[in-house]
Amino acid sequence: MEPAAAPSAASVNGAGPAIRADDLVKVFGAIRAIDDVSLELPSGRIYGFLGPNGSGKTTLIRLLTGLARPTSGRAEVLGVPLPSREVLARIGYMTQSDGIYPTLTVGENARFFAAAYGVRGKEAIREALELVDLADRLDSIAGTLSGGQRRRLSLACAIVHRPPLLFLDEPTVGIDPLLRVEFWAHFRELADAGATIVVSSHVMDEADRCDELLFIRSGKVIARGSGREVRAQAGTDDLEQAFLRLGGDVGATR
Amino acid sequence: MSGRRTVAIFRRVVQEIRRDRRSVALLFVVPIVMTGLVTFIVREGQAPEVDAVVVNDAGPVGIVVTNALDTALATEGGSATIVADTAAAEAMIGDGTATVAITLPAGLGGGDSPTITILTDGLDPAGEANQVAAVGRALVTAAAGATGANPPTIEHTTLYGVPSDDPMAPFAPAILGFLAYFFVYILTGISFLRERTGGTLERLMATPVARGEVVAGYTLGFGLFATIQVALLLAWGLGTVEVPEIGPLPAFSLGLGLPIAGSPLLAFLVVVVAALGAVSLGIFLSTFARTELQVVQFIPIVIVPQFLLSGVLFPVSSLPDVLQPFVLIMPLTYAVDGLRQVIVAGADLATPALQLDLVVLAGVAILFAAVAALTIRRDVA
Numbered sequence: 001m002e003p004a005a006a007p008s009a010a011s012v013n014g015a016g017p018a019i020r021a022d023d024l025v026k027v028f029g030a031i032r033a034i035d036d037v038s039l040e041l042p043s044g045r046i047y048g049f050l051g052p053n054g055s056g057k058t059t060l061i062r063l064l065t066g067l068a069r070p071t072s073g074r075a076e077v078l079g080v081p082l083p084s085r086e087v088l089a090r091i092g093y094m095t096q097s098d099g100i101y102p103t104l105t106v107g108e109n110a111r112f113f114a115a116a117y118g119v120r121g122k123e124a125i126r127e128a129l130e131l132v133d134l135a136d137r138l139d140s141i142a143g144t145l146s147g148g149q150r151r152r153l154s155l156a157c158a159i160v161h162r163p164p165l166l167f168l169d170e171p172t173v174g175i176d177p178l179l180r181v182e183f184w185a186h187f188r189e190l191a192d193a194g195a196t197i198v199v200s201s202h203v204m205d206e207a208d209r210c211d212e213l214l215f216i217r218s219g220k221v222i223a224r225g226s227g228r229e230v231r232a233q234a235g236t237d238d239l240e241q242a243f244l245r246l247g248g249d250v251g252a253t254r
Numbered sequence: 255m256s257g258r259r260t261v262a263i264f265r266r267v268v269q270e271i272r273r274d275r276r277s278v279a280l281l282f283v284v285p286i287v288m289t290g291l292v293t294f295i296v297r298e299g300q301a302p303e304v305d306a307v308v309v310n311d312a313g314p315v316g317i318v319v320t321n322a323l324d325t326a327l328a329t330e331g332g333s334a335t336i337v338a339d340t341a342a343a344e345a346m347i348g349d350g351t352a353t354v355a356i357t358l359p360a361g362l363g364g365g366d367s368p369t370i371t372i373l374t375d376g377l378d379p380a381g382e383a384n385q386v387a388a389v390g391r392a393l394v395t396a397a398a399g400a401t402g403a404n405p406p407t408i409e410h411t412t413l414y415g416v417p418s419d420d421p422m423a424p425f426a427p428a429i430l431g432f433l434a435y436f437f438v439y440i441l442t443g444i445s446f447l448r449e450r451t452g453g454t455l456e457r458l459m460a461t462p463v464a465r466g467e468v469v470a471g472y473t474l475g476f477g478l479f480a481t482i483q484v485a486l487l488l489a490w491g492l493g494t495v496e497v498p499e500i501g502p503l504p505a506f507s508l509g510l511g512l513p514i515a516g517s518p519l520l521a522f523l524v525v526v527v528a529a530l531g532a533v534s535l536g537i538f539l540s541t542f543a544r545t546e547l548q549v550v551q552f553i554p555i556v557i558v559p560q561f562l563l564s565g566v567l568f569p570v571s572s573l574p575d576v577l578q579p580f581v582l583i584m585p586l587t588y589a590v591d592g593l594r595q596v597i598v599a600g601a602d603l604a605t606p607a608l609q610l611d612l613v614v615l616a617g618v619a620i621l622f623a624a625v626a627a628l629t630i631r632r633d634v635a
Contacts, residue, residue: 065460085462093460097453116461157457 048210102143376412381569427593442536515600
């Protein structure tokens, strides 16, 4: 990362939060997928959205990128009210599925997303591919890559425009422990350079790598704080136990 | 071979198909609707409405025959009127105010079997054959009643080209238009569906790319391939290349060499504009599909009716009145008519009928592109 890229966005928005949500509600039919979520996430940190499958993590991310419209409430990211097509140029979004074109090569995929984000020049593409260790696979067809390599290409495509805000939806699902360690090293590197990162996961042992955790259950944020704080709040050393205890009342009302 | 496992698989297949409402509709509803439609077209296909102009060289007998003809044609909403000369009749055929022009010869009413010529424009050979047959029957009765002479012989000529010069000529415009439209629709539909289901559209929507840019990019991309396809198809259909004798190979000619009266470039333009409409149609319909099979399932619903109602298979003029409004809303109708105007009638850009076809096709392409753009952000999950 060039140090100039991320902080420039941060300085434009002053000390304001990277993400701000007021009373977000998203209803699908009879289901309240997101149930009155209000948030303020300061920039430059790694946030973990933790919760079981179907708890609303992906929907919350889609609301915070403007990809989904809230039923009520409002959100703003990097100081810009959503939805905004312009702010998307400063957001990276690595989806749960790889979301890359399997018939294109590694280089063609990266070039395509760079162009979609309005990035000019080869430098950014080379850097992104180097960061995920795919610079030497430029001409490989993406569909022939291993699952882990596809995941890495997917990450490269999400950071090719050096976004100051990065959403990673279950980035480490289905990848081996070694790659997982590498991924977290990348995330930390990006955060140190000033980026705000939101990682969703249902794997509790990843939680301690985040600066701050948000427990999500049935579309609500049921607890928030560092790993130590939520453990203390729940009175247990085990995060999984903490999640169950803190979410107990929400689960009971379902 | 285990009976229980076979039964398990049988049950699963039945369950799967039952849950898939499109497949159920395709199996049970669509064939009934289709056979009904075809039967309706063929059975209720109306006696064509014929507006005849008569060049009367037969004197008073001709006037009697014309009046009898007028009465006969009026039962289907048509008419027969006398005009001054052949030039006036041809002009009226050319601008579409009359469907057939009849020349009654001087010898009508004499002892010999007279020859009556019927002129049509030649754009819609199958439809005109029906009209000529209808007029012929009416004429024979009218002439026999008026003169008591031997029944006349009917001779059919067309304004543009000889009717049966090349047996493929009547079908060529329709087939060219249909094929281009069909393949572009299938390809765009499936590849855009991949974009939707492969997660790349979600990803793309998370970039500053606008929906209009997506549709425009697709239109350009598939438009390029459609253009090449159409160019090849037209070159193959209309061209003939004489390949000289090479070594042991005898000389032969390549290409179907179908006759074309107008400019091949204009024919090309008509098909390309139609194909661009098919690109947006493919994007639009991919919204309603979850799998590639479902894109294919739209063929009987979207493509077959166009095939039946746009004059590819049945002449538009012979379709029942109830179906005429549907004929007018099928984009392919205008592609087929535009191609006939160019290939058979030699129309140029100044021809009002061709102008209308091109304007409608371009309008349809733009309309569907706008609708396709609207479908993109919705339901991307």
